[in-house]
Amino acid sequence: MPFPYNYGVNSEKHVTSTKGVAEMDSKTIEIIKSTVPVLEQHGEKITTVFYQQMFEAHPELLNIFNHANQKQGRQQKALASTVYAAAQYIDNLEAIVPVVTQIAHKHRSLGIKPEHYPIVGEHLLGAIKTVLGQAATDEILDAWEQAYNTIADVFISVEAQMYQDAKNQHGGWDGFKSFVVDRKVVESEVITSFYLKPEDKQMLPSFEAGQYISVKLEIEEEKFTHIRQYSLSDAAGKDYYRISVKRETGNETPDGIVSNYLHEKMNEGDTIQVSAPAGDFYLDTGKDTPLVLLSGGVGLTPMMSMLNTVVDLQPERPVTFIHATGNGRVHALRDEVKRVAEKGNVNVVFFYDSPTEEDRETQAFDIEGFVTKEWLRENVPHNDTSFYFCGPVPFMKSVNASLKSLGVTDKNIHFEFFGPMGSLE
Numbered sequence: 001m002p003f004p005y006n007y008g009v010n011s012e013k014h015v016t017s018t019k020g021v022a023e024m025d026s027k028t029i030e031i032i033k034s035t036v037p038v039l040e041q042h043g044e045k046i047t048t049v050f051y052q053q054m055f056e057a058h059p060e061l062l063n064i065f066n067h068a069n070q071k072q073g074r075q076q077k078a079l080a081s082t083v084y085a086a087a088q089y090i091d092n093l094e095a096i097v098p099v100v101t102q103i104a105h106k107h108r109s110l111g112i113k114p115e116h117y118p119i120v121g122e123h124l125l126g127a128i129k130t131v132l133g134q135a136a137t138d139e140i141l142d143a144w145e146q147a148y149n150t151i152a153d154v155f156i157s158v159e160a161q162m163y164q165d166a167k168n169q170h171g172g173w174d175g176f177k178s179f180v181v182d183r184k185v186v187e188s189e190v191i192t193s194f195y196l197k198p199e200d201k202q203m204l205p206s207f208e209a210g211q212y213i214s215v216k217l218e219i220e221e222e223k224f225t226h227i228r229q230y231s232l233s234d235a236a237g238k239d240y241y242r243i244s245v246k247r248e249t250g251n252e253t254p255d256g257i258v259s260n261y262l263h264e265k266m267n268e269g270d271t272i273q274v275s276a277p278a279g280d281f282y283l284d285t286g287k288d289t290p291l292v293l294l295s296g297g298v299g300l301t302p303m304m305s306m307l308n309t310v311v312d313l314q315p316e317r318p319v320t321f322i323h324a325t326g327n328g329r330v331h332a333l334r335d336e337v338k339r340v341a342e343k344g345n346v347n348v349v350f351f352y353d354s355p356t357e358e359d360r361e362t363q364a365f366d367i368e369g370f371v372t373k374e375w376l377r378e379n380v381p382h383n384d385t386s387f388y389f390c391g392p393v394p395f396m397k398s399v400n401a402s403l404k405s406l407g408v409t410d411k412n413i414h415f416e417f418f419g420p421m422g423s424l425e
């Protein structure tokens with residue numbers, strides 16, 4: 001069974017191996033492999049029961065999990081399906097290290113600790129038992145307990161290394177740390193940037209262009225804390241971390257909690273809790289082959305960090321910077337892109353799908369409409385070219401399909417989801 005999503009594993013650098021993780025006997029492995037399809041078949045029911053029971057027993061975990069993702073059922077499937085998929089590789093755990101690494105970045109950024117794993121294990125097992133009833137024999141449950149513990153050990157060891165690395169950097173730390181909003185800058189009608197500086201005035205650790213931080217908010221009228229990820233939107237090496245946040249207004253759904261709080265209530269001088277940069281979606285500056293950075297809407301943020309970085313470190317490298325958005329009113333960081341591009345070998349192309357009269361008069365954009373396969377075929381290199389993209393899921397699906405059909409290989413395709421990982425197929 002393949003992994004449930006195309007995780008878009010980006011980095012070839014993985015932090016650890018599975019050495020030291022206990023091996024299981026062949027009988028147990030056989031039981032696991034033969035029962036994976038049964039668990040998958042009841043996947044949705046098991047995960048629903050699992051989360052219900054876990055949050056009932058451990059409401060404190062609602063301080064870590066994203067409630068909107070839970071309500072939309074977006075995250076539920078990810079955790080349990082990954083356990084089943086990983087179980088298929090129980091006799092070849094090295095094979096899952098790249099996927100574990102990617103998830104572990106998010107876990108580390110959220111502050112997931114070894115002591116959380118037995119809680120998830122207990123409730124996952126409990127849910128399997130509840131849903132399968134008599135069919136879940138003691139032998140099957142024992143085998144799954146062993147499998148879960150083995151997989152959990154891989155996560156725990158990868159994450160332990162990541163906490164160490166985060167702490168050992170110059171100026172590094174391994175949990176959440178207090179930052180002050182030094183500047184708040186409106187970039188468009190929907191996007192505002194926050195320049196964050198450490199409250200203790202220590203130096204800032206470097207990071208890879210494309211990585212994100214997590215912010216943790218305690219909002220007065222909210223019962224739980226809320227953690228969200230934001231990509232760093234400027235290059236490393238500054239005395240601040242910059243994030244650029246889109247205000248998520250719901251139509252029939254509630255307004256986004258954190259983005260609206262940041263826009264409305266978070267002001268210069270206020271403090272915010274931040275975890276150290278994480279993520280394996282980042283620019284490989286070891287390569288000098290052509291680079292194409294594609295973004296839709298607020299998916300612009302990691303591309304800004306990559307653009308700023310590449311012109312500093314590799315000014316000769318050919319770059320095509322493509323940004324698609326609605327119109328000039330929602331177009332953030334336009335002037336910065338133009339200014340930075342002049343420092344390197346960069347071709348900038350702006351797509352607007354609903355330009356205003358003013359946009360036409362001021363020639364604010366290059367192309368009206370969406371980024372298409374035909375346009376990409378005619379206007380960007382695709383042989384031995386690295387593509388990085390981020391944006392709304394339909395945008396990412398369309399770009400991914402276009403690149404695949406143009407023959408771009410998986411190793412040259414890198415992407416980031418601004419939410420739970422999903423499928424681009």
Ligand SMILES: Cc1cc2nc3c(=O)[nH]c(=O)nc-3n(C[C@H](O)[C@H](O)[C@H](O)COP(=O)(O)OP(=O)(O)OC[C@H]3O[C@@H](n4cnc5c(N)ncnc54)[C@H](O)[C@@H]3O)c2cc1C
Binds near residue numbers: 072
């Ligand atoms: C790696 C990564 C990097 C990211 N980088 C950025 C970035 O640079 N800039 C940026 O702006 N964002 C970024 N994001 C997204 C960001 O983390 C948040 O998801 C985003 O700001 C929305 O958070 P929120 O608290 O405002 O909304 P939430 O409260 O989390 O709500 C999210 C959505 O769910 C809907 N919703 C809420 N409750 C319900 C319900 N009961 N039923 C149905 N729908 C509901 C809301 O209307 C809203 O549209 C990134 C995400 C990831 C994973």
Ligand code: HEM
Binds near residue numbers: 064107
């Ligand atoms: C072996 C066990 C585990 C597996 C296989 C697993 C898998 C996953 C996966 C696939 C994701 C989605 C990543 C993404 O969308 O980017 C995720 C996210 C997450 N995981 Fe885990 N996980 C495990 C253990 C845990 C534990 C022990 C906790 C803490 C109690 C935890 C908390 C979270 C949280 C909070 C998120 C972010 C999701 C959100 O808030 O929407 N996970 N995990």
